[in-house]
Amino acid sequence: MSVGDYIRNSQIWRSVFRHPAPTDRRNRVVVMLTNFFLHLHPVSVKQQGIALSYTWCMGGITFFLFLVETITGVLLMFYYRPTLDWAFYDIQALRDVQTLGIMREIHRWGAHAMVITVWLHMYRVFLTGSYKPPREFNWVIGVLLLVLTLLLSFTGYLLPWDQLAIWAITVGSNMARATPVLGLEGPGFQLLNTSGYELITNASDAKFLLLGGRFVGEATLNRFYILHCVAIPLVVSGLIAIHFWRVRKDGGISQPL
Amino acid sequence: MQHYPDITSSVLTGLGWYYLIMLGMNLLWTVRSYKVDGNFKNGVPVATVWAVVASLLMMLSAAHFSSAGSPDTFLIRLPMWFRNFVDANFSNPVIYFVLSIVLFAGMILLREWWTKPTVAWTGLNLSLLFMGLSLTDYDFRQIVGKPDNVPIVAMLFIVAFFTWIYFTRSVDNDRRIAEGRPLFEQENNEKVLVWPDLVYTELICMVVLTVVLVFWGIALKAPLEEPASSMKTPNPSKAPWYFLGLQEMLVYFDPWLAGVVLPSIILGGLMAVPYIDFNKAGNGYYTFKQRSFAVTTFLFGFLPLWVALIVLGTFLRGPNWNFFGIYELWDVHKVEAANNVNLSEWFWELPGLGGIPKGSDFGTILLRESPGIIVTLAYFFALPPLLGVSVLRKYFVRMGVLRFLVFSNLILWMAILPIKMLLRWGFNLKYIVGIPEYFFNI
Numbered sequence: 001m002s003v004g005d006y007i008r009n010s011q012i013w014r015s016v017f018r019h020p021a022p023t024d025r026r027n028r029v030v031v032m033l034t035n036f037f038l039h040l041h042p043v044s045v046k047q048q049g050i051a052l053s054y055t056w057c058m059g060g061i062t063f064f065l066f067l068v069e070t071i072t073g074v075l076l077m078f079y080y081r082p083t084l085d086w087a088f089y090d091i092q093a094l095r096d097v098q099t100l101g102i103m104r105e106i107h108r109w110g111a112h113a114m115v116i117t118v119w120l121h122m123y124r125v126f127l128t129g130s131y132k133p134p135r136e137f138n139w140v141i142g143v144l145l146l147v148l149t150l151l152l153s154f155t156g157y158l159l160p161w162d163q164l165a166i167w168a169i170t171v172g173s174n175m176a177r178a179t180p181v182l183g184l185e186g187p188g189f190q191l192l193n194t195s196g197y198e199l200i201t202n203a204s205d206a207k208f209l210l211l212g213g214r215f216v217g218e219a220t221l222n223r224f225y226i227l228h229c230v231a232i233p234l235v236v237s238g239l240i241a242i243h244f245w246r247v248r249k250d251g252g253i254s255q256p257l
Numbered sequence: 258m259q260h261y262p263d264i265t266s267s268v269l270t271g272l273g274w275y276y277l278i279m280l281g282m283n284l285l286w287t288v289r290s291y292k293v294d295g296n297f298k299n300g301v302p303v304a305t306v307w308a309v310v311a312s313l314l315m316m317l318s319a320a321h322f323s324s325a326g327s328p329d330t331f332l333i334r335l336p337m338w339f340r341n342f343v344d345a346n347f348s349n350p351v352i353y354f355v356l357s358i359v360l361f362a363g364m365i366l367l368r369e370w371w372t373k374p375t376v377a378w379t380g381l382n383l384s385l386l387f388m389g390l391s392l393t394d395y396d397f398r399q400i401v402g403k404p405d406n407v408p409i410v411a412m413l414f415i416v417a418f419f420t421w422i423y424f425t426r427s428v429d430n431d432r433r434i435a436e437g438r439p440l441f442e443q444e445n446n447e448k449v450l451v452w453p454d455l456v457y458t459e460l461i462c463m464v465v466l467t468v469v470l471v472f473w474g475i476a477l478k479a480p481l482e483e484p485a486s487s488m489k490t491p492n493p494s495k496a497p498w499y500f501l502g503l504q505e506m507l508v509y510f511d512p513w514l515a516g517v518v519l520p521s522i523i524l525g526g527l528m529a530v531p532y533i534d535f536n537k538a539g540n541g542y543y544t545f546k547q548r549s550f551a552v553t554t555f556l557f558g559f560l561p562l563w564v565a566l567i568v569l570g571t572f573l574r575g576p577n578w579n580f581f582g583i584y585e586l587w588d589v590h591k592v593e594a595a596n597n598v599n600l601s602e603w604f605w606e607l608p609g610l611g612g613i614p615k616g617s618d619f620g621t622i623l624l625r626e627s628p629g630i631i632v633t634l635a636y637f638f639a640l641p642p643l644l645g646v647s648v649l650r651k652y653f654v655r656m657g658v659l660r661f662l663v664f665s666n667l668i669l670w671m672a673i674l675p676i677k678m679l680l681r682w683g684f685n686l687k688y689i690v691g692i693p694e695y696f697f698n699i
């Protein structure tokens with residue numbers, strides 16, 4: 001008996017994988033049904049539905065990049081303190097000192113790539129008409145995922161706390177000040193400032209809400225850090241789960257009728 | 258001002274590698290075109306042409322590797338007159354936008370032509386060559402070579418590639434439909450087991466991506482500028498690259514529209530797409546003819562209005578958000594005259610109207626801006642019903658009132674950007690409605 005067979009016949013191995021290797025038809029079916037990760041997929045699919053030239057694999061790649069971002073992101077969190085004193089120097093140390101510094105590169109390029117792949121995924125879904133019934137609602141969930149992907153990237157952009165970061169966020173968040181009714185420089189904010197009460201001030205308008213202050217400062221860093229590392233990823237994970245569930249329930253990847 | 262690595266010293270070697278990769282690609286292409294319809298002889302003339310191209314690329318690559326000079330004096334570089342010509346004639350947003358519209362129209366009208374493998378491949382080679390030659394220019398290099406901008410250059414090629422796939426597959430399917438043959442997606446469409454057919458593809462995909470990311474991470478350092486300082490405002494200050502299309506809209510609209518209302522409408526509009534597109538055809542396969550209106554609208558929004566504006570904002574907008582040619586130095590002192598006027602200013606100066614009403618009470622402001630307000634209200638409220646009984650009657654009948662109103666309003670919102678651009682360029686129009694007293698400018 002070879003070593004491989006010995007391992008595969010051990011009690012430990014068989015407690016993990018509850019069936020023989022997927023080398024024949026029966027076990028290839030069983031593996032899809034019993035493995036937690038694989039059960040995302042159906043057992044069998046139409047050939048054209050999984051053809052690379054049809055789906056471009058873009059949804060899958062986006063998901064994979066999300067996982068890469070999660071893993072590299074957790075590693076980065078070990079080295080990064082979101083305070084004005086440390087943020088910049090912790091990032092600098094990643095470049096100059098830390099062995100795992102390349103995690104930052106992978107994390108940043110992965111984020112750029114994810115923005116691009118999520119667009120391309122939407123592009124493909126549109127061009128194959130895959131948002132048409134019965135998949136309308138999954139498209140809506142997709143649009144939410146698109147927004148959240150952009151917001152993930154946007155909140156992460158601030159964290160290195162260099163010139164590039166704060167000015168990009170300043171430009172972006174200046175828009176919030178122009179929100180109609182709720183921003184101090186938006187049309188109609190006077191509507192809420194009638195009868196002597198100043199509801200909309202520079203310490204209460206939409207920009208203040210976003211930044212946690214009047215300018216991009218320590219409170220902003222903290223706010224964006226929590227959004228970037230906890231809040232948005234949690235929501236995205238939930239929506240991805242629903243998205244995948246719906247792909248299955250809506251009849252799998254779209255096909256000509 | 259800028260703290261990006263100057264890649265001048267390594268650019269010649271880099272280009273050597275660049276042309277070497279092009280050489281490899283063209284060798285594969287030569288082999289591919291050698292064999293036509295399974296017969297080797299048919300392809301000889303075409304293959305010869307590509308073999309010549311490949312050997313030229315080989316010489317190009319060798320020349321770059323063996324040269325020790327600087328790219329500014331190297332024999333193979335863009336001639337100065339060409340750079341000056343491009344900078345002098347292509348450096349304003351009007352030309353840029355018009356060119357992108359022309360390209361867009363050509364892409365749709367000539368789809369049967371440019372999707373042909375040889376045409377598309379020639380196009381790819383030409384654009385790569387243009388990139389390579391342009392990299393010998395210092396100013397071009399400084400902007401395109403910024404670490405954060407490299408992905409955008411890659412994105413351009415990737416978007417072009419997938420657009421090509423789409424049109425190739427649609428042209429093929431449209432032909433099949435016309436001839437009554439089954440769709441491409443309906444052929445060879447047996448059920449297969451997910452293990453191994455899908456899981457192996459996924460595994461390979463993951464491995465390849467990991468390798469790509471690691472190499473990318475080694476080759477290109479993530480940018481890190483000076484520590485943040487609220488005293489020193491960089492010029493230009495740019496939002497993250499994926500929002501630069503929105504930042505570009507700030508040229509034409511105030512922040513409340515460009516930064517808040519329009520993005521919300523884009524997202525709302527995207528979510529509404531499945532509920533307004535009543536066309537049942539084209540679900541689950543590539544086609545252009547069966548849904549030409551939907552696809553054209555979407556492509557128009559994505560290519561000229563989103564991707565092209567990002568490219569414009571990233572590569573062509575310099576200090577003070579001025580437009581710079583691709584080979585032009587980003588000079589902080591460049592001034593562009595801006596003497597734009599509001600619609601109201603122009604209207605009340607018309608003979609016999611007696612000049613613009615002055616006063617800051619609400620009534621006077623309303624009177625002053627009434628022309629613009631009427632135009633705007635007419636655009637959003639009178640135009641949809643008019644369209645519904647005329648040009649878009651077909652849609653109105655099939656959609657019903659509510660759906661049609663949503664649909665036509667979304668189209669009108671999408672159109673305001675090009676409309677405002679044209680008004681600005683053609684008539685120096687600043688605001689259609691300008692009420693700075695209430696931050697309400699359109």
Ligand code: HEM
Pocket residue numbers: 055057058059060062063066118121122125130131135138139140141142143145146149240243247252253254
């Ligand atoms: C984090 C972002 C996203 C992830 C991870 C994701 C993932 C996926 C995956 C893995 C699939 C299976 C088919 C494929 O790979 O093409 C899929 C399908 C689908 N996605 Fe997404 N997606 C995301 C964002 C979006 C966006 C932005 C849209 C559209 C606005 C969208 C709409 C859809 C629709 C309608 C389907 C069904 C397509 C079909 O059946 O052919 N998704 N998604």
